[in-house]
Amino acid sequence: MGPSGFSEVGRFLTLDPFARKRLAEADEALGYSVFDRLRDSEDDYSEATQIAFLVNSMASADRAEQEHGLVPDLCVGPSFGQKAAAAYVSSLPFPEVVRLTAELARCEHAYFAEEYQDAVTHTFVRTPQEKLTEILTELGERGEWYDYSGYLDDGFFMVSLREPELEWFKKAISQAAATPCTAWSRRCTRPRSRSCGAGPPRRSCPGTTSSTPSCPWSPTRTAPS
Numbered sequence: 001m002g003p004s005g006f007s008e009v010g011r012f013l014t015l016d017p018f019a020r021k022r023l024a025e026a027d028e029a030l031g032y033s034v035f036d037r038l039r040d041s042e043d044d045y046s047e048a049t050q051i052a053f054l055v056n057s058m059a060s061a062d063r064a065e066q067e068h069g070l071v072p073d074l075c076v077g078p079s080f081g082q083k084a085a086a087a088y089v090s091s092l093p094f095p096e097v098v099r100l101t102a103e104l105a106r107c108e109h110a111y112f113a114e115e116y117q118d119a120v121t122h123t124f125v126r127t128p129q130e131k132l133t134e135i136l137t138e139l140g141e142r143g144e145w146y147d148y149s150g151y152l153d154d155g156f157f158m159v160s161l162r163e164p165e166l167e168w169f170k171k172a173i174s175q176a177a178a179t180p181c182t183a184w185s186r187r188c189t190r191p192r193s194r195s196c197g198a199g200p201p202r203r204s205c206p207g208t209t210s211s212t213p214s215c216p217w218s219p220t221r222t223a224p225s
Contacts, residue, residue, distance in 0.1 A: 001053050001081070012056060029099055053084075054087070057077075058094065061084070121159065122173075125156045136159070139161065145162060
């Protein structure tokens with residue numbers, strides 16, 4: 001899922017018959033107009049935007065199947081696409097996936113309204129693991145918090161850290177011949193190693209029992225890279 005606002009998808013939701021059908025189901029499941037909320041949204045990953053992505057993904061799959069006879073043997077959905085995949089293969093009914101998507105979006109928004117105020121995640125490529133380990137070790141020795149948020153391929157990483165350390169970190173990985181891609185703020189991170197520095201305090205999302213709730217991969221806002 002990439003950032004997509006009303007200007008990109010509003011016309012499709014209005015004119016495409018498959019999208020209109022799925023949109024009506026989503027409206028009924030939530031008790032409000034997703035179209036109206038999407039039109040008023042200013043957040044690339046708002047509740048309405050995430051639901052619109054789900055609706056459009058399902059509508060595209062419906063069209064492929066019903067108009068072109070494309071019935072897949074396998075169905076995959078990385079990241080936000082896992083919700084559409086779950087609905088498409090009937091692991092969960094579509095209305096339940098819509099409600100789940102809305103609840104997860106609300107949970108993430110509420111959580112980051114209070115926690116991880118200064119956390120960012122930086123994505124970069126062409127990074128030797130040994131050089132990155134040295135850089136992160138230096139952060140840890142200074143008592144700074146960091147966390148691997150993603151390992152996407154050889155030399156392709158996502159690392160979360162406190163925003164005041166971002167410029168230092170970007171300079172350090174650039175000197176290690178890395179190529180920075182982008183930095184995201186308010187990333188949802190989960191600590192994976194005791195070698196990481198002490199992290200920001202965590203609080204459970206509403207309705208969960210975990211102190212480190214599992215959140216969607218995609219960020220809510222971007223910071224300059």
